[in-house]
Amino acid sequence: MTKKYTIAMLEGDGIGPEIMREAVKVLNVIQTRSGVKFDLKYAPFGGKAYFDTGLAFPDETKKVCDEADAILKGPIGLSHTESEKIPVEQRPERGALLPLRRRYNTYANFRPVYLPAELAHFSPLKPHVVEGGIDFMMIRELVGGLYFGAKERGVTPEGLRYVKETLEYDEAQIRRILVVAFDVARKRKKVLHNVHKSNVLMSSVLWNEIVEEVAADYPDVAVKHMIVDAAATALCLNPRQFDVMVMENMFGDILSDLGGGLLGSLGLMPSACIGAGKSYYEPSHGSAPDIAGKGIANPYSMIGSVAMMLEMSFGLEAESRAVWDAMRRVFGHGFTTADLRAPGDNQRVISTSEFGDHVTAALTA
């Protein structure tokens, strides 16, 4: 019997619909190649959803997501001016993204920072720093910490406006993300970089205690501790020392964008957000309002998210590898997208849809 998977398709804002179209081309080819069937259910989500329906994460979308086997999500978010037109609680991150993460408890965020040796020239780092390519996995805790803690805004008795945000983790939340990270490290080079700020934050002191406890079950994995600010420098000076990195929510948000910078563009950053019962897949970047509608966005991040979904939600490892290989071959053939173009290089710049066409051609070849 044909295996069928239902995918909730949340196109999002800005470049979301453009890059999602290319992901759909790839899903169609995978259907033909593998014999599985994908049932794509589109639903509104994010800023446009708010303007169309009054809610950034409408009930109808929740139902589609609840019933899906996996969720493929484009980036959401608006320009600063457009965001200001929406009540704070309904702005895309607060009204849609965080509730999506909370609803499915997608605590484990995988962000591969990957540039094979032959594409190392895309990196803005000096050639000797990236010689041999970049290949590490950032694992970010996604449903705890400062982003999810209690928030308060008010006025002090002296009449000053103030805010209070809470950074909270319990040991179970910390342990489960560390177990994910140790498991990944065990399957790779058996080296785990633990990124923290225990010199200042109590949350990092507890985090590091749990690291020691979990490490006892993984004697084959070497743990290296790094303070988050030093890690930012180390990523720029010697990214090749890393294989698997684990960190709490906000550190991961910031350092993974630095990862995109190491590769040459956020357009090379897909991600997987894994929960116990349901997972969703999205580019690590935002909706890029500065280039939306121009046909120049790099859809690699969205197609890479599809590759991660094929492997992690549907167990289609061979198909997932084929998608990665196809994208690598497109670049290998001398094509590039506008975000990766460097002055003086002689690569041919292709549009968002041309990139998708080349990937599907490589997959069918």
Ligand code: NAD
């Ligand atoms: P951004 O990630 O959208 O863009 C940063 C820079 O990277 C821009 O110059 C953009 O053009 C470029 N870029 C990003 N993706 C690209 C791609 N695929 N191809 C080529 N270039 C690409 O960050 P921003 O401008 O700070 O945020 C825009 C909006 O996105 C904001 O509303 C923000 O809140 C939201 N956001 C959403 C998510 C999400 O949906 N998970 C994540 C981050 C930011």
